[in-house]
Amino acid sequence: MYDHLVERFGPQQWWPAKTAFEVVVGAYLTQNTAWTSVERSIANLEARGVLSVEGLRAIPEDELRELIRPSGFMLRKAAALRAFVAFLDAHYGGDLDALRRHALGAAPEVRHSLLALPGVGPETADAILLYALGAPAMVVDEYLRRIVVRHRLLPEQRKYAEIQTLAQQAFARDRARAKPEELARHYNEFHALIVQIGKSNCRRVAVCEGCPLAWDLKNATRS
DNA sequence: CGCCAGGCCGTGT
DNA sequence: ACACGGCATGGC
Numbered sequence: 359m360y361d362h363l364v365e366r367f368g369p370q371q372w373w374p375a376k377t378a379f380e381v382v383v384g385a386y387l388t389q390n391t392a393w394t395s396v397e398r399s400i401a402n403l404e405a406r407g408v409l410s411v412e413g414l415r416a417i418p419e420d421e422l423r424e425l426i427r428p429s430g431f432m433l434r435k436a437a438a439l440r441a442f443v444a445f446l447d448a449h450y451g452g453d454l455d456a457l458r459r460h461a462l463g464a465a466p467e468v469r470h471s472l473l474a475l476p477g478v479g480p481e482t483a484d485a486i487l488l489y490a491l492g493a494p495a496m497v498v499d500e501y502l503r504r505i506v507v508r509h510r511l512l513p514e515q516r517k518y519a520e521i522q523t524l525a526q527q528a529f530a531r532d533r534a535r536a537k538p539e540e541l542a543r544h545y546n547e548f549h550a551l552i553v554q555i556g557k558s559n560c561r562r563v564a565v566c567e568g569c570p571l572a573w574d575l576k577n578a579t580r581s
Numbered sequence: 582c583g584c585c586a587g588g589c590c591g592t593g594t
Numbered sequence: 595a596c597a598c599g600g601c602a603t604g605g606c
Binding site for chain 3: 395431434
């Protein structure tokens with residue numbers, strides 16, 4: 359499936375952001391939220407000059423809420439973003455690059471500490487690891503879940519970890535041989551392609567061994 | 582007007 | 595250990 363998608367859409371090499379910190383902010387804001395809404399919030403933060411660790415540390419929380427209002431869930435998300443900055447301050451001297459260095463050496467440990475933060479579940483943790491920190495973390499989103507379930511690769515009774523394991527198995531060769539940054543590039547490309555076809559409206563994007571791939575992902579209920 | 586969006590969390594069984 | 599609703603807002 360990955361090969362078909364690369365042929366059809368790739369390469370993406372992805373996450374629409376100018377800085378690693380902007381990736382983190384986007385990862386929080388896009389939770390169950392359309393990316394166009396996130397863009398508006400990011401623009402607000404940028405215009406206010408607070409799209410940085412220092413900026414979010416200094417701004418009053420009620421102002422932060424107003425800036426991210428377009429993305430919804432503003433009470434939770436404002437508190438969660440502040441908690442991330444506090445986490446960076448407490449353990450990494452407020453330096454996102456220090457967290458990145460730690461993640462490249464001990465990704466599972468960093469993932470565990472990210473999951474302990476409010477507003478960070480498995481997808482957000484893996485998105486931060488992969489797109490902000492460059493660690494080879496497989497990101498499982500709602501679109502990938504639909505692809506897996508509708509192709510009956512796994513039963514409807516899924517768990518994040520099961521789908522993640524399945525998706526990682528598709529890259530077994532790279533996991534065994536490729537360097538971590540190489541594997542991260544594949545995971546990046548893979549998830550970016552998933553989102554690309556998810557956001558687009560096409561019902562069917564490829565045929566893989568006679569099987570139509572990834573149709574009607576816009577339909578959340580049934581396909 | 583109803584459904585959906587690149588989830589997460591608290592609560593009830 | 596699950597399932598289920600709430601969280602907020604904007605686009606279509």
